[in-house]
Amino acid sequence: MTRVSKEFIHEGRYCAEIQVELIEDDTAWSPYLSPVDVHKLEAARAALRxxxxxxxxxxxxxxELTPVAAE
Incomplete structure (x- = not known):
């Protein structure tokens, strides 16, 4: 069984919201990502770097992340 989720990758001043599918089964590793989705996350992180x-x-x-001054 799979379900759609969003992962956020943060590098420096930028953040990317990547849609992935979480694979759920009866193993102790559940939920986990497919190798294709892991590659997507790694490629997005490398591009942001x-x-x-x-x-x-x-x-x-x-x-693009903008710092907010605390008052």
Whole structure:
């Protein structure tokens, strides 16, 4: 059985929201990701590290993080 979930990858000033499928079964490792989804997450993280936002956006939504001053 699978269910859709979102994973967030954070690198520097950027964050990517990547849609993945969690695989659920009766093993102790459940839920887990498929190798394809793991590759997607790793590729998006590498693109964010390089600052290649266009490449990272191929895998999901990309956000620029802005610090907020606490008052």
């Amino acid at each position: 390089r600052g290649d936002l266009a490449e990272a956006a191929k895998y999901g939504r990309v956000f």
